[in-house]
Each structure stands twice: as C-alpha cells, then as structure tokens.
Amino acid sequence: MAYQALYRKWRPSNFDEVRGQDHIVTTLKNQIEMNRIGHAYLFCGTRGTGKTSIAKIFAKAVNCEHPVNGSPCNECAMCRAVNEQRSMNVIEIDAASNNGVDNIREIREEVAYSPSEGKYKVYIIDEVHMLSIGAFNALLKTLEEPPSYVIFILATTEAHKIPITILSRCQRYDFRRISTGTIAGRLRELADAEGIDAEDAALAYVARMADGSMRDALSLLDQCNAFYIGQKLKYENVLDVLGAVDTSVFGSLLKSICSQDVSGVIHLIDEIVMQGRDLTQFVVDFTWYLRNLLMVQSSGDLTDLVEASAEQLEVMRQEASGIDASVLMRYIRIFSDLSGQVRYSTQKRVLVEVALIKLCHPAMERNLDAVLNRLAILEQKVAKGVVVSSQSSGGGAAGGDADGISGLQSGNGVQVQPEQKAVSEDLRMIIDRWKQVTGDLTPSMAVMLRGAVISEGPDNQLIIALADDMRYGYFAEESHRQALENALSERVGKLVKVNAVPLNKTENASQFIDPVQAFQGIDIVYED
Structure with missing residues (x-):
C-alpha cells in the first residue's frame, strides 16, 4: 500500500479520538443522543484544529446504525461506506473551486431527493467563505428551510467574510487552537504507534512550532522523521530540520x-x-x-x-x-x-x-x-561605580559612545569624567532655552547662529563668538542684535545684552560653551 502522510493516516475516526475540542464534541454527542440534530452548522477556526474531521465524524454518527454514546461505531455498513469515501449520503464540496451560483443550484436540485440508505444526507462545504455573493444568496432559502433529511455543515477559517444572513441560519461552533501540551501528548501516542524513537523535548518543540494546529504538528513530525529515518529524533535534529535556534x-x-x-x-x-x-x-x-x-x-x-x-x-x-x-x-x-x-x-x-x-x-x-532604556543603562553603570555626565562641548558624537557617556581611565581602571567649567545660573538658563530662542528667530537669523559659542560677560552681557566674519558682521547690525536680545530676554525673563565677537579673534576660547552640544542627547521641554 502506498505511504500515507501521518495527518491522513491518523485522522480521528470517532469523537473519542478528537483532541482539544471537548466543548464541541460534547455538544454534538449530546445532540445525537437526544435526537436534537440541527439542520445547519458553521464550524469556524484556524487551520488544523479538526473542523473537517469532526464534520465527517458527525456525518457518520447521524447515519450510524449502532452509535455508541453519540459516536459512530465504525463497523456498520454506513460507517464503512463513509470511511471508504463511497457513501452517497456524505457530499464534500470545496467552495474554493465550486464557488459559483450554478454549483449551489446543483445542490438545491439534489436536496429534493431523499437518501437511498441511511437517515440523513450531509453536505460538508469546506472554505465556505470563498463562495461568491450570488452563491450565498442562492443558498439562503435552502439553508433556512431544508428538507428534514438534509444537514449542512459549513467550515471556514474566516468567519468574518460570511454574510450575516448565513450566520443567523446556522449553529456556530468556534474551534480553539489546540494547546501545546495536548499536541505533544498526541504526538507521543502516534510516535509510539509508528515506532518513531523521539525525545520528549523534540516532540514538545514540534508541538510549539505547530502554533495550535494538530495537522501542522503531524506534518512537521513527518518531515523530521523522514530526514532522520531509522535514527533517534533528538531536539537538536528538529532544530536543524526546521531551521530554528536553541x-x-x-x-x-x-x-x-x-x-x-x-x-x-x-x-x-x-x-x-x-x-x-x-x-x-x-x-x-x-x-x-x-x-x-x-x-x-x-x-x-x-x-x-x-x-x-x-x-x-x-x-x-x-x-x-x-x-x-x-x-x-x-x-x-x-x-x-x-x-x-x-x-x-x-x-x-x-x-x-x-x-x-x-x-x-x-x-x-x-x-x-528608548529614554527609559538609556536611564536603566546609566543606573547600572552608576551602580558599578562608573561616574557619568553629559558630553563635553568638544567631544562630539565620535568622542564617546552611543549614549553620550565618555570619560577617562582613573588609576583603578574606573571611568571618570573630567570636571567641566562651572557656569552661572543665568548662563545655564540661556543654554537650556537655546533651542527655544533659535526657534523664535527668523530662519535666516537662526542659520547665522549656527556654530556660535557663548560665554558670560560683565553687567548681564552675553558674549557670542560667531564662526566667521560674515556671521559677525550680521549681528554687528543693531537691528539683528536687538532682535536676538529681545528673544533671549523673553525666554530667560531677564534683560540680556548681546556682545557679538568673531571667534577667530577671541583670546580665551576655552571659556566659551557650545549651547547646542552642552546637553547633547538630552531633550529638555519647557512648558509656558
């Protein structure tokens, strides 16, 4: 006999073999035992959770001559006919390829004839969401009032695509993803039955990779066993076959x-x-x-x-x-x-x-x-005895690491920061608000301030050293300097006088601070 894939060979043949869908199995068995069988069912759920399998079991059970606690006996003529796919009472239709109005009209014509043997004629329409709008409309009347001997079972992975008029005519059952433990237990049963020597860790990983689908789990086990046929299936082997990482x-x-x-x-x-x-x-x-x-x-x-x-x-x-x-x-x-x-x-x-x-x-x-992440890194470094502070103005992005932390090695190997020049409260306030000040200026004036460094002068003076003579000449004009003073005074809340000087003519350049680089990497937001 030709080889059969594990998921086909071990497809459940009765309700007791179904795993992970107890809420559905119990309901359907009770309906069969109490003879309260509905005329239309909708099975919804992700792939490989047992929708088609349970539909076939249900079709056998309603026609079974000797049902056992609502489950088919698999021994009578009707059960054998369904198992061998030669029963005229169970009709499977793939809605993905038979999705037109004409296909539904054929069903409407066929339901007029009662089954030649057995009690019910069961139509299993798989992937029913693939039907066209016209096909759904053609199915409505038959689905609402079918003959007493007809049962419709609609199966789909995408219930949201089904019209509400169809949903309201069916008993809906939502199939759950099967837990990893349940899948692993079933894999162990089948591995033992097939003579596959597999580690529990290997089967557990296969179960997890199946993502709630029993069919996917059996397919993955089939694939792994084929690669290491005749050998013990180990956890590392499964990782190799599936391309996963430990x-x-x-x-x-x-x-x-x-x-x-x-x-x-x-x-x-x-x-x-x-x-x-x-x-x-x-x-x-x-x-x-x-x-x-x-x-x-x-x-x-x-x-x-x-x-x-x-x-x-x-x-x-x-x-x-x-x-x-x-x-x-x-x-x-x-x-x-x-x-x-x-x-x-x-x-x-x-x-x-x-x-x-x-x-x-x-x-x-x-x-x-990301800011919280950076703070956590700083806290860890402080806990280890590393003294951290903001970058110095001359450091730049290349001078330290990506988090703006740089320093020198002390004698005991711990990184420490060189002390920076102390600045007054007024100058620090100007530095803190520099971004807002430049935002208040005209675009051309903000461009002219690029590369400028500042220092504190006497009598509330702010000395601004400009990068070149062109920028110095720009702020040497009274109107431009006055506009900058007004912007600074408004943001700082104090009267500020600006003294513009060319940077290349300053005697003590080390006393100047770059207001942009002073607190690089830290965004300070002020609310008015």
Missing part, C-alpha cells in the same frame, strides 16, 4: 545586547546565518523568548503561560532579574515590528542586524521607552 543562543544574544556588545551580537548573527537558520523564524522565536522573560518577571502566577521546563524557567528567572520591564517591552516592540518587515524582505540579514544594533544603542531612538 534558546541558549537567545540567552547569549540578550546578554550581549544588554552589555551593548555590538561586535558580539553581529558575530552571533553571522554564526546563525552560516548554520543555515531561518532568520524569519529566528525573529519570531526571539520575540517569544523576550515575551516569556516578561511573563516570568511580571508575576509568578504567569509562569503557567510559559511553555518551558522547570530548569528553563529557573534560567529565565535569572536572566529576567537583571533587565527592567520597560527595556524588555522596547525589545519586544522593535522585534515585533521587525517580524512584519523581514517576512517579505530580500535583505533579511541587514534588517535583523540593524534592529539588533538599535537594541544595543537606545540613543538611536527618541521615544519614551
């Missing part, structure tokens, strides 16, 4: 990210790529890994939502204890956005590397969770 790699990656080790992160991604791992699956798995850390960190009551062994949970608790929840949320947000982009990208590796660099350097983003 959770220990995620722990190393997260450690490198938290320590802002960009080189280590990029080298780790290079190893993953060289091993032939699927980057799309890597992004999804790492996002779930971060989610599990957040669950473990949030509350002990949520650990039951994390699919991991006791040993893995303990490792996760240790890893989560050193990371702030807001930082984890930022990581999850970035990788969730990345999962949508990388799926259809031709440059998956570039996108992943950019996202990881962004995780290492929160200063690349200006939103709230």
Whole structure:
C-alpha cells in the first residue's frame, strides 16, 4: 500500500479520538443522543484544529446504525461506506473551486431527493467563505428551510467574510487552537504507534512550532522523521530540520545586547546565518523568548503561560532579574515590528542586524521607552561605580559612545569624567532655552547662529563668538542684535545684552560653551 502522510493516516475516526475540542464534541454527542440534530452548522477556526474531521465524524454518527454514546461505531455498513469515501449520503464540496451560483443550484436540485440508505444526507462545504455573493444568496432559502433529511455543515477559517444572513441560519461552533501540551501528548501516542524513537523535548518543540494546529504538528513530525529515518529524533535534529535556534543562543544574544556588545551580537548573527537558520523564524522565536522573560518577571502566577521546563524557567528567572520591564517591552516592540518587515524582505540579514544594533544603542531612538532604556543603562553603570555626565562641548558624537557617556581611565581602571567649567545660573538658563530662542528667530537669523559659542560677560552681557566674519558682521547690525536680545530676554525673563565677537579673534576660547552640544542627547521641554 502506498505511504500515507501521518495527518491522513491518523485522522480521528470517532469523537473519542478528537483532541482539544471537548466543548464541541460534547455538544454534538449530546445532540445525537437526544435526537436534537440541527439542520445547519458553521464550524469556524484556524487551520488544523479538526473542523473537517469532526464534520465527517458527525456525518457518520447521524447515519450510524449502532452509535455508541453519540459516536459512530465504525463497523456498520454506513460507517464503512463513509470511511471508504463511497457513501452517497456524505457530499464534500470545496467552495474554493465550486464557488459559483450554478454549483449551489446543483445542490438545491439534489436536496429534493431523499437518501437511498441511511437517515440523513450531509453536505460538508469546506472554505465556505470563498463562495461568491450570488452563491450565498442562492443558498439562503435552502439553508433556512431544508428538507428534514438534509444537514449542512459549513467550515471556514474566516468567519468574518460570511454574510450575516448565513450566520443567523446556522449553529456556530468556534474551534480553539489546540494547546501545546495536548499536541505533544498526541504526538507521543502516534510516535509510539509508528515506532518513531523521539525525545520528549523534540516532540514538545514540534508541538510549539505547530502554533495550535494538530495537522501542522503531524506534518512537521513527518518531515523530521523522514530526514532522520531509522535514527533517534533528538531536539537538536528538529532544530536543524526546521531551521530554528536553541534558546541558549537567545540567552547569549540578550546578554550581549544588554552589555551593548555590538561586535558580539553581529558575530552571533553571522554564526546563525552560516548554520543555515531561518532568520524569519529566528525573529519570531526571539520575540517569544523576550515575551516569556516578561511573563516570568511580571508575576509568578504567569509562569503557567510559559511553555518551558522547570530548569528553563529557573534560567529565565535569572536572566529576567537583571533587565527592567520597560527595556524588555522596547525589545519586544522593535522585534515585533521587525517580524512584519523581514517576512517579505530580500535583505533579511541587514534588517535583523540593524534592529539588533538599535537594541544595543537606545540613543538611536527618541521615544519614551528608548529614554527609559538609556536611564536603566546609566543606573547600572552608576551602580558599578562608573561616574557619568553629559558630553563635553568638544567631544562630539565620535568622542564617546552611543549614549553620550565618555570619560577617562582613573588609576583603578574606573571611568571618570573630567570636571567641566562651572557656569552661572543665568548662563545655564540661556543654554537650556537655546533651542527655544533659535526657534523664535527668523530662519535666516537662526542659520547665522549656527556654530556660535557663548560665554558670560560683565553687567548681564552675553558674549557670542560667531564662526566667521560674515556671521559677525550680521549681528554687528543693531537691528539683528536687538532682535536676538529681545528673544533671549523673553525666554530667560531677564534683560540680556548681546556682545557679538568673531571667534577667530577671541583670546580665551576655552571659556566659551557650545549651547547646542552642552546637553547633547538630552531633550529638555519647557512648558509656558
């Protein structure tokens, strides 16, 4: 006999073999036992959850000559005919390829004839949401008042596409995603029956990758077993076949990210790529890994939502204890956005590397969770004895790291910052409000102030050293200088006199401060 895929060979033949849909199975069995069978059913749910299988079992059960507790016996002539796909009472229709009005008219003509054997004629219409509007309209009357011997079972993965007039005429049953534990248990049963030597960890990972679909789980098990046929199926073998990454790699990656080790992160991604791992699956798995850390960190009551062994949970608790929840949320947000982009990208590796660099350097983003991430990094460095402060005016972006933290090595190897020149309260207020001051000026005047540095002079004077003679000449004009003084006075709340000088003629340039670079990387917002 030709080989059959596992999901076909082990399709449930009675209600007792169905897994994960107890709420539906119990209802249908009760209806059969009490002889309260409806005329139209709508089975909704994601792929591989048992919609078509239960529809076939139900069709057998209503025609079975000797039902057992509402379940088909699979021994009578009617059950055997359905199992062998030669019954005239069970008609399966694929609505994806038979979606026209003419196809529905054929059904309307056929229902006029009662079944030659058995009690009911059952129509199973799969992917019913694919029917055209005209086909739905043609089905309405027959669906509302069919003959007493006709049952319609409509199956779909997208119930929202079905007209409300159809929905109101059916008993609706929503199929749930099957839990990972239930799928893993069923895989163990079938592996033992098939003589497949597989580790529990391997089957558990296959179950998790199935994402609630029993059919997908059986297909993945079939694929893994075919690759390692005759050998023991180990956890590492499943990772190789499916192109997935072990959770220990995620722990190393997260450690490198938290320590802002960009080189280590990029080298780790290079190893993953060289091993032939699927980057799309890597992004999804790492996002779930971060989610599990957040669950473990949030509350002990949520650990039951994390699919991991006791040993893995303990490792996760240790890893989560050193990371702030807001930082984890930022990581999850970035990788969730990345999962949508990388799926259809031709440059998956570039996108992943950019996202990881962004995780290492929160200063690349200006939103709230990035700021919280930067604060968490500063707190960790302070806790380790590292003295941090804002960058000096001469440092620039290249002079320090991505978070604006730079310094010198002290004798004991701890980074310290050189002391900066103390400034008066009035000068600090001008520096703090410099961005608002330039915003109040005309665009041309703001351009002329670019590159200017300031210092405090006597008698409430503000000395502004301009970058070149053209800019100096601009502010040497009374009207321009007066406009700048008015803007400064209005923002500071005090009378400010401006003394413009050329920068190349100043004697003590070290006394001047760049108001733009003084607090680089820190956005200060003032409300009026």
